[in-house]
Amino acid sequence: MNKKGIQIQNYLLIIVFLLSQYYFTFFKPDINARSLILSVSYLFLSFQIAWLMLIRVPLKMRKITEGVGFVFCILFIIQVGRIILINFLQQKNLNYFNLGNSEALFIFSYQIILIMLAYSISLMYTKRLIRDVVGQEKEILRLSAEKIQLELNLKKKELTQKELNIASLREVNKNIIFELKNNLDNLSEKKNSDIHNFIRSLNNFPYKSKIWEEFDVRFKEVNSYFYTKLLTDYPMLSVNEIRVACLLSQNYNTKELAEILHRSTKTIENIRGILRKKMNLHKNENLTMFLYSLK
Numbered sequence: 603m604n605k606k607g608i609q610i611q612n613y614l615l616i617i618v619f620l621l622s623q624y625y626f627t628f629f630k631p632d633i634n635a636r637s638l639i640l641s642v643s644y645l646f647l648s649f650q651i652a653w654l655m656l657i658r659v660p661l662k663m664r665k666i667t668e669g670v671g672f673v674f675c676i677l678f679i680i681q682v683g684r685i686i687l688i689n690f691l692q693q694k695n696l697n698y699f700n701l702g703n704s705e706a707l708f709i710f711s712y713q714i715i716l717i718m719l720a721y722s723i724s725l726m727y728t729k730r731l732i733r734d735v736v737g738q739e740k741e742i743l744r745l746s747a748e749k750i751q752l753e754l755n756l757k758k759k760e761l762t763q764k765e766l767n768i769a770s771l772r773e774v775n776k777n778i779i780f781e782l783k784n785n786l787d788n789l790s791e792k793k794n795s796d797i798h799n800f801i802r803s804l805n806n807f808p809y810k811s812k813i814w815e816e817f818d819v820r821f822k823e824v825n826s827y828f829y830t831k832l833l834t835d836y837p838m839l840s841v842n843e844i845r846v847a848c849l850l851s852q853n854y855n856t857k858e859l860a861e862i863l864h865r866s867t868k869t870i871e872n873i874r875g876i877l878r879k880k881m882n883l884h885k886n887e888n889l890t891m892f893l894y895s896l897k
Contacts, residue, residue: 612650619643638688645681648674666729669722673715680711821848828897835896836880843880846873851893 619639626635655671656664822829825848832839832847839847842863849859856874860867878889 615643615646634688638685641681641684641688645678645685648678648681652678666726666733669725670719673718673722676718677715680708680715684708818845825851825897828893831896832893838880839877843873843877846870847877847893850874850877850890851897853890853894 622639623636626632626639652671652674655667655674659667828851829848832844845863846859849862854862856867856870859865859870863870874889878887881889881892883889883892
């Protein structure tokens with residue numbers, strides 16, 4: 603609740619209560635007066651606590667404290683009735699001990715109030731404990747989610763770097779092959795044969811498969827749900843089709859895919875068409891958006 607009020611009125615109330623009780627006990631004994639003072643004190647106290655539990659507490663805390671507040675509201679109403687009864691006795695010049703069934707009813711009401719108060723206080727602390735536990739669990743989940751998100755972002759960066767490495771290495775190979783082919787006419791037949799063999803070895807260099815193997819592993823780690831759903835829903839897809847689908851889900855366009863995969867744009871378009879057909883997409887459905895929705 604974290605709100606501190608001025609307590610001077612409570613201290614004054616205690617002093618007035620003790621002095622008045624002392625006076626009507628030893629100097630001018632009057633059981634009606636003492637009962638009236640006691641009821642007024644209960645009235646003031648129950649009003650304060652009810653107001654604190656139902657109004658002054660923050661809105662998010664009221665569901666926890668409202669039970670105790672309602673009990674003190676009932677106690678407030680009972681004290682009003684008791685004060686009215688005591689005033690009636692004083693007007694009729696009757697003694698407090700002549701209340702009979704009325705006083706028995708008030709005593710019974712106090713017993714019920716005491717039971718309700720014990721239960722409501724226990725319930726209030728239980729709710730507070732549950733709220734604290736739930737709050738701690740939410741904080742743990744939030745921190746865990748942040749940690750997972752950081753790990754995913756790191757893996758996505760690594761994945762992007764792998765893609766750039768693939769594109770860069772292909773570009774280097776393409777430039778080397780281009781230069782070699784341009785100089786074939788100036789070389790002897792034996793050297794031409796050697797260079798042709800070298801070009802073939804470049805085209806079939808094993809780094810490609812290793813890089814793509816690493817790419818596949820990283821992609822599965824970062825997009826495990828998408829990858830599993832893709833293979834489950836469309837088990838007939840080939841390795842190349844799966845690879846194109848994975849890259850399309852990352853919002854790469856046809857030209858970018860052609861550079862990364864070292865394929866012509868026409869080949870990528872053909873693979874896109876095969877994907878659409880195998881996934882039973884209508885003409886007006888966007889393939890990239892559809893793949894993105896699988897995530």
